[in-house]
Amino acid sequence: MSGQPHPASYYTATANPAPDRSALNAAIDVDVCIIGAGLTGCSTALNLIEKGYSVAVLEANRVGWGASGRSGGQMIFGYACDMEKLENLVGPQDSRLLWDVSIEALNYSRSLIERFKIQCDLKSGHLHAAVKPRHQRALECWQQELQTQYGYTGLQLLDRQTLGPLLQTDAYEGGLLDPNSAHLHPLNYTLGLAAAAESAGAVIYENSAAERIEYGASPTVTTANGRVRCKYLVFCGNAYLGGVEKSLRRKTMPVGTYIIATESLGEQRAHALIANEMAVADMNFVLDYFRLSADHRLLFGGRVSYSTLAPSNLARAMRPRMLKIFPQLDDVKIDYSWGGFVSITANRAPHFGRLRDNVYFAQGFSGHGIALTGMAGRLMADAIAGTAEKFDVFTRIPHLSFPGGPVFRTPALMLAMTWYRLRDLL
Numbered sequence: 001m002s003g004q005p006h007p008a009s010y011y012t013a014t015a016n017p018a019p020d021r022s023a024l025n026a027a028i029d030v031d032v033c034i035i036g037a038g039l040t041g042c043s044t045a046l047n048l049i050e051k052g053y054s055v056a057v058l059e060a061n062r063v064g065w066g067a068s069g070r071s072g073g074q075m076i077f078g079y080a081c082d083m084e085k086l087e088n089l090v091g092p093q094d095s096r097l098l099w100d101v102s103i104e105a106l107n108y109s110r111s112l113i114e115r116f117k118i119q120c121d122l123k124s125g126h127l128h129a130a131v132k133p134r135h136q137r138a139l140e141c142w143q144q145e146l147q148t149q150y151g152y153t154g155l156q157l158l159d160r161q162t163l164g165p166l167l168q169t170d171a172y173e174g175g176l177l178d179p180n181s182a183h184l185h186p187l188n189y190t191l192g193l194a195a196a197a198e199s200a201g202a203v204i205y206e207n208s209a210a211e212r213i214e215y216g217a218s219p220t221v222t223t224a225n226g227r228v229r230c231k232y233l234v235f236c237g238n239a240y241l242g243g244v245e246k247s248l249r250r251k252t253m254p255v256g257t258y259i260i261a262t263e264s265l266g267e268q269r270a271h272a273l274i275a276n277e278m279a280v281a282d283m284n285f286v287l288d289y290f291r292l293s294a295d296h297r298l299l300f301g302g303r304v305s306y307s308t309l310a311p312s313n314l315a316r317a318m319r320p321r322m323l324k325i326f327p328q329l330d331d332v333k334i335d336y337s338w339g340g341f342v343s344i345t346a347n348r349a350p351h352f353g354r355l356r357d358n359v360y361f362a363q364g365f366s367g368h369g370i371a372l373t374g375m376a377g378r379l380m381a382d383a384i385a386g387t388a389e390k391f392d393v394f395t396r397i398p399h400l401s402f403p404g405g406p407v408f409r410t411p412a413l414m415l416a417m418t419w420y421r422l423r424d425l426l
């Protein structure tokens with residue numbers, strides 16, 4: 001069965017050239033079969049191939065079709081949950097290691113982009129913006145905690161006055177600027193990683209959904225017209241994995257989030273809006289996030305949906321949110337709108353592990369995967385090659401299943417999220 005093309009989006013319209021890859025039409029044997037060609041799958045493939053394994057990647061649609069080719073592109077330190085939560089879950093020693101991995105993840109992503117000369121509009125700078133005075137106080141405490149407990153220096157706390165010249169809006173009390181975090185064109189980053197894995201010898205099959213899996217010493221994955229027998233199997237399907245491995249689906253919830261791209265504002269107007277070209281995400285639970293594109297558009301994301309349906313007129317639904325922050329853009333046309341699913345866990349910590357000795361997975365980045373996915377691939381490859389020290393710290397994070405099964409867990413989450421949404425308004 002043929003998969004779907006990339007959704008119409010700003011990223012698809014500005015994607016670097018990439019080949020059409022053929023579907024799997026044969027029975028093949030490899031060391032490692034990877035399910036999913038997003039950032040996690042491509043990084044896993046690259047790292048394994050460089051360690052000498054033969055690798056086949058099965059992608060149900062196209063490379064980067066999932067969250068990796070649709071995301072806000074904000075490459076940020078840390079995790080979707082705060083470090084205090086991680087410390088409570090795994091203790092101070094492991095949480096320190098998790099923190100270090102999150103910073104290593106930023107450096108690793110940059111190194112991949114540099115090494116493989118991936119043209120993906122990488123720009124440094126990210127701001128957590130305070131919508132309310134309590135957010136600003138929280139940012140101040142956070143800066144101190146990260147500096148004293150984790151040795152992370154370089155964060156700049158901005159108040160209204162110091163933020164003013166950087167960001168042309170009155171919406172925020174201030175913010176915490178991290179010059180080390182960044183933003184990029186996520187589809188081009190994914191396509192670049194895929195090309196790097198292929199040039200090293202990995203084979204990626206598009207339009208090749210894994211439909212059935214038989215586990216054992218040599219797991220076998222069946223697609224519509226082929227099968228892969230392997231020594232190791234790695235799940236990288238994240239929010240889009242569906243029912244092929246139900247135990248993974250229970251631990252995460254797909255949550256829809258949406259982005260609009262304005263027409264090009266021109267260099268001058270764009271830079272007046274965000275003078276230092278940083279990416280911005282606010283501190284609300286149901287957050288707004290935005291940044292400039294390389295061709296001077298505002299890419300503005302936010303809004304969530306817990307039904308798995310996209311709003312019928314996305315641009316109309318998203319525009320008021322953008323105008324609330326930047327009312328001066330009232331005359332500006334929206335050229336693109338799209339959405340995708342973020343895979344969230346109940347505790348918002350990432351969910352990595354093994355289903356069996358020879359079956360690995362990484363999922364549940366909870367909207368914080370641009371940097372961590374590259375690292376997830378590296379850690380899974382290390383673990384398969386016998387060095388699992390860092391990977392196993394992630395496997396020690398306890399994760400609850402979402403209650404209610406595929407049908408009833410969404411209403412349960414909606415109730416929980418409504419509470420958080422109410423809290424955002426207070």
Ligand SMILES: Cc1cc2nc3c(=O)[nH]c(=O)nc-3n(C[C@H](O)[C@H](O)[C@H](O)COP(=O)(O)OP(=O)(O)OC[C@H]3O[C@@H](n4cnc5c(N)ncnc54)[C@H](O)[C@@H]3O)c2cc1C
Nearest residue numbers: 036038039040060066067068071072074210237340369370
């Ligand atoms: C709109 C949006 C905005 C976001 N913004 C940000 C952001 O600003 N910063 C940030 O850090 N994170 C963000 N995220 C999250 C981030 O994009 C993800 O964490 C990350 O891309 C996950 O990558 P992945 O490779 O694990 O999964 P994906 O990119 O989703 O890739 C999974 C792939 O697996 C394939 N697949 C699934 N099932 C099968 C199967 N049975 N057989 C074969 N293939 C299969 C899918 O087709 C898909 O291509 C955002 C996500 C969305 C949707």
